[in-house]
Amino acid sequence: MSTAVVIGGGVSGLASAYYIQRYLPQFSKVIVLESSKRVGGWVNTTINPDGCIFEHGPRSLRPVGPQGRNTLQLAEELGLTRDVLPILRSDPAAKNRYLYVKGKLWALPNSVTSLFKKVPPFSEPLIKVLAAEPFHRRSKEPDETVHSFVSRRLGREVADIAIDAMCRGIFAGDCRSLSVRACFPPLHEMEQKHGSLVAGLLFGSKSPKVEASGLVREAVDCKWASWSLRYGLQQLTDAIADAVTNTRGGEVRTHSKCLAIQPKDNGKVVVRTEGDSIEADLVISSIYSRDLAPLLPASLSDLRKELSSLESVNVIVVNLEYKDDVLPVKGFGHLLPSSENGPLLGVVYDSCTFPQHGRKGSPNSTRLSVMLGGSWYNKLLNSDGSLPSGSDLLQMATQAAAAHLGIKARPIRSHVTLQEECIPQYKVGHVKWVADVENKIQQSKLPLKLVGASYRGPAINDCINNARKVIVAMKPT
Ligand SMILES: Cc1cc2nc3c(=O)[nH]c(=O)nc-3n(C[C@H](O)[C@H](O)[C@H](O)COP(=O)(O)OP(=O)(O)OC[C@H]3O[C@@H](n4cnc5c(N)ncnc54)[C@H](O)[C@@H]3O)c2cc1C
Ligand SMILES: C=Cc1c2[nH]c(c1C)Cc1[nH]c(c(CCC(=O)O)c1C)Cc1[nH]c(c(C)c1CCC(=O)O)Cc1[nH]c(c(C)c1C=C)C2
Numbered sequence: 001m002s003t004a005v006v007i008g009g010g011v012s013g014l015a016s017a018y019y020i021q022r023y024l025p026q027f028s029k030v031i032v033l034e035s036s037k038r039v040g041g042w043v044n045t046t047i048n049p050d051g052c053i054f055e056h057g058p059r060s061l062r063p064v065g066p067q068g069r070n071t072l073q074l075a076e077e078l079g080l081t082r083d084v085l086p087i088l089r090s091d092p093a094a095k096n097r098y099l100y101v102k103g104k105l106w107a108l109p110n111s112v113t114s115l116f117k118k119v120p121p122f123s124e125p126l127i128k129v130l131a132a133e134p135f136h137r138r139s140k141e142p143d144e145t146v147h148s149f150v151s152r153r154l155g156r157e158v159a160d161i162a163i164d165a166m167c168r169g170i171f172a173g174d175c176r177s178l179s180v181r182a183c184f185p186p187l188h189e190m191e192q193k194h195g196s197l198v199a200g201l202l203f204g205s206k207s208p209k210v211e212a213s214g215l216v217r218e219a220v221d222c223k224w225a226s227w228s229l230r231y232g233l234q235q236l237t238d239a240i241a242d243a244v245t246n247t248r249g250g251e252v253r254t255h256s257k258c259l260a261i262q263p264k265d266n267g268k269v270v271v272r273t274e275g276d277s278i279e280a281d282l283v284i285s286s287i288y289s290r291d292l293a294p295l296l297p298a299s300l301s302d303l304r305k306e307l308s309s310l311e312s313v314n315v316i317v318v319n320l321e322y323k324d325d326v327l328p329v330k331g332f333g334h335l336l337p338s339s340e341n342g343p344l345l346g347v348v349y350d351s352c353t354f355p356q357h358g359r360k361g362s363p364n365s366t367r368l369s370v371m372l373g374g375s376w377y378n379k380l381l382n383s384d385g386s387l388p389s390g391s392d393l394l395q396m397a398t399q400a401a402a403a404h405l406g407i408k409a410r411p412i413r414s415h416v417t418l419q420e421e422c423i424p425q426y427k428v429g430h431v432k433w434v435a436d437v438e439n440k441i442q443q444s445k446l447p448l449k450l451v452g453a454s455y456r457g458p459a460i461n462d463c464i465n466n467a468r469k470v471i472v473a474m475k476p477t
Contacts (some may be wrong), residue, residue, distance in 0.1 A: 001028045002027045003027065003028075003029040003279065003280045003282075003329050004017075004281065004282040005031050005032075005033060005278055005280040005283050006020075006031070006032045007030050007033050007258045007261075007284065007287055007292070008033070008034065008285065008286035008452065009033070009039035009040070009041065009241070010040060010042060010237070010286060011040070011237050011240070011463050012041075012451045012463040012464070013034070013041075013284070013286035013287075014240040014241055014244060014252070015043070015074070015451075015464040015468065016284045016471060017244045017250065017252070018074075018244055019467060020284075020354055023472055023475050024474060025473060026284065026476065027443055030249060030250050031251045032244065032251065032252040033256040033257070033258050033273060033276060033448070034252065035257035036255075039235075039241045040237040042422050043236070043237045044417075045232030045234035046319075046415065047232065048359070048413070051359055051360035051368070052321055052365075052413065053231070053357035054369075055233060055350070055369065056317050056319065057233075057317070057419065058203075058233055058459060058460055059232075059233065059348065059353070060087070060233075060354075061226060061227055061228070061459075061461055062459075063219035065461070067461035067464070067465040068219075069210065069212070069463050070216040070361060070464060070465045070468060071220055071461050072216050072227075072378045073215070074464060075218060075229075075236065075239075078236070078239040079239070080239055081215055083229045084228075084230075085227060085230060085356055086226075086227045086453050087128075087224065087227065088223055089223045089227050091225070092330035092331055092352070093329070093331060093353040094332065095110045096108075096332065097327065097334070097335075098334035098335075099162070100228060100334050100335070100346075100404050101161065101339075105329065105334055105404060105405070106119070107331075108162070109126055115127045115130070121161055121332050122157060122158070123157060124270075130198055131160055133200055136152055136153050138191050139359070142190075142432070143181040143182075143430075143431065143432075143450070144179075144428060145175065145178060145179065145428055146167055147176045147178065149180040149187065149191075150175070153191070153197060154197075157189070158424060160337065161339070162337075164337040165335035165337040165346075167183070168345045168346065168374060169335045170458075170459075171183060171425060172315050172374025173313060173425050174338065175239040175441070175456075178425065178426060178427060178428075179426050179428045181431050182428070182434075187436060201422045230338050230356065231458045236460075257271055257273060258271055258272070258287075259274065260272040261283055261448065267445070267447065268281055268447065269283055271283060281447060282447050283449070284467075284470070285448060285452075286451045286452040288310075288312065288421060289450075289452075289454040289455075290307065290308050292450075293305075293307040293308040296446075300440070300444055300446075303437065303444065306440065309433070310424055310425075310454055311424070311425045311427070312421040312423055312424045312434070313375055313422070313423050313425060314373050314421060314422065315371055315374055315377075315419045315423065316371070316416065316425075317370075317371055318370040318393060318398075318416050318417075319417075320368045320370065320397065320398065320401060320411040321359070321411055321412055321413040322365060322409050322410075322411055322412060323362070323365060323409065323412050324366065325351075325365075325366055326366045326369070326405070326408075326409050327349055327351070327352065327405060327407075328406055331349055331352060332348065332353060333348040333353075334347055334404065335345050342376065343372045343373055343374075343376040343377065343379040343380040344372050344396075345371040345372060345373070345374055345376075346371055347371070347401060348368065349367055350367040350368060350369055351368075368401055370400055370401060372393070374423070374427070380396075387418065390416045392423060394414050395415075397416075398410070398414075423458055424458065434455050434456065449470050449474075451467045451470050
C-alpha cells in the first residue's frame with residue numbers, strides 16, 4: 001500500500017491529487033494537506049446572498065493551446081459542462097482592452113485594419129514596427145528582461161507602453177526585471193528558432209490539428225476567447241476537491257499545515273503536521289517555493305536557500321458593485337503602464353465579461369475589480385510603512401474608477417482583499433533556477449516533486465497542466 005501526500009490545496013495541489021488517482025494506481029492513499037480552512041488557494045469566489053459574484057483572484061481561463069484544452073477536458077470530466085460560461089472572440093468583452101494613459105482611456109488595436117492606423121497612445125502605426133521586426137538581430141544571451149527583448153525587436157514605445165502594461169496585467173510585475181524566457185516562452189522560442197517573431201508567426205510550425213470532442217470541440221467551433229463557470233472559478237477547485245474525496249483512498253484535509261518533511265532510511269519520508277505524522281512514498285509540493293524551504297531537512301541548506309530566493313508580490317483586489325450600468329465602454333478592462341507612476345495596476349470590467357454573475361433581477365448592475373500593488377506595492381504604503389486601512393484602499397479604488405471611467409455613482413457593495421505574496425516573479429535566469437532546484441532535489445534522493453505557480457507559469461491552465469505532466473511522467477511503464 002503506497003501513500004502520496006500533496007502539500008497545498010490550491011488548484012495545483014488538487015489537480016495533482018486528481019491525476020495521481022487517475023494515472024498512478026500504485027498509490028492507494030492520496031492525502032491533500034491544506035493549511036487554511038478552505039481549498040482553492042488564490043482561486044477564491046464569494047457568492048453574495050443575492051447571487052452577485054465577486055472573484056478575489058483569477059476570473060477567466062483561456063481555452064487555447066494544450067494547457068487550455070487540458071483544463072476544458074478536466075472541467076468536462078468533473079461534470080461541469082453545463083455550467084461553463086464562454087466568452088466568444090466576437091464579444092466586446094474579448095475584443096476590447098484599454099490602456100489608461102495621461103488621463104485618457106485608449107482602445108488597444110484589435111483588428112488588422114487598426115494596425116495600419118496611428119492609434120494613440122502609440123506615435124506610429126504598429127505595422128511599421130512589425131515590418132521592421134524581422135531585420136533586428138537575434139540575441140545570443142540565454143535570457144533577458146521582457147522589456148529589453150521587446151525594445152530590441154519592437155521598439156522602445158511598444159515595450160514602455162503595451163508590454164509594460166501587459167506584465168502588470170499578468171504578473172503584477174515589472175517588465176524591466178521579468179524574464180522573457182520564463183514569462184513568455186513562445187516569444188523567446190520564436191526568436192531562437194526563426195530569428196524573428198513575425199517569421200515565427202508566419203512560418204513557424206502550426207500546432208497539429210487535434211481530434212477534439214466535447215467542450216474542446218465546442219470551444220474551437222464556437223470560437224471561444226475565454227471562459228468561467230456559473231458559480232465562479234472556485235466551482236472548479238471545489239469540484240476537483242470533491243472528485244478527490246469521492247474516489248477511494250482520497251482525502252482532502254483543511255486546517256492541516258505541513259510542518260516538516262523528514263527523510264527515512266527506507267527511501268520514504270515522514271510528513272509532519274501539527275496533529276499527525278504520515279509516512280509517504282511520494283510527496284508533491286504545490287506551495288510557494290519559499291514556504292517549502294523551511295519544511296526540508298536542515299542538511300539540504302543549499303536547496304533551502306535556492307527555494308527561498310524566489311520573490312513574489314502582493315496584490316490588492318477591490319471588488320465594486322454599482323446599482324446601474326455605469327460603464328462608458330464595453331470590454332475586458334483597462335491597464336495602466338508603470339509610467340503612470342502609481343500603484344494602480346488596472347481595472348477588470350467583470351459585469352461585461354460575465355453578466356451572468358450579476359445580482360439576480362438586476363441585469364444592469366455593474367461589477368468592477370480594481371487591482372493595486374504588485375511590484376509597486378510600496379507606493380501604497382503610509383509614511384510609517386503601514387498599509388492604508390481597508391476603507392482608505394476602497395476610497396482609492398472608487399476614486400480611480402470614477403476618474404478613469406467617469407463613474408459618478410457610489411458603489412452599493414464592495415470588498416477589499418490583500419492577496420499577500422500571490423504572484424511569483426520570474427526574474428531573468430528563472431528557467432535555470434528551476435532546473436537547478438530540480439537537480440538538487442534529484443540529488444537529495446527525496447521522493448519529492450514540485451508543482452505550482454512558483455515554477456512554470458502562474459496561469460490556472462499552466463498549474464493544472466504542469467501537475468498532470470509531473471504525474472504522467474511517473475506512470476508505471
Ligand atoms: C489577483 C489574482 C488574479 C489572477 N488572475 C488570473 C486569471 O485571470 N487567470 C489565470 O489563469 N490565473 C490568474 N491568477 C493566477 C492563479 O490564480 C494562481 O497562479 C494559481 O491559483 C496558483 O495556484 P497554486 O495551487 O499553484 O498555488 P496556491 O493557490 O498558492 O495554493 C497553495 C495552497 O497551499 C497552502 N499552503 C501553503 N503552505 C502550506 C503548508 N505548509 N501546508 C499545507 N498547505 C499549505 C495555501 O494555503 C494554498 O491554499 C491570478 C492570481 C491572482 C492573485
Ligand atoms: C491588473 C492586474 C491583474 C489582472 N489580472 C492579473 C493581474 C495581476 C493576473 C492574471 N491575468 C491573467 C493571468 C493568466 C495569464 C495566462 O497566461 O492566461 C494572470 C495570472 C490573464 C490576462 N489578463 C490580461 C492578459 C493580457 C492576460 C493573458 C491572457 C489573455 O490575453 O487573456 C490583461 C489584464 N489583466 C487585468 C486587466 C485589467 C487586464 C487588461 C485589460 C487584471
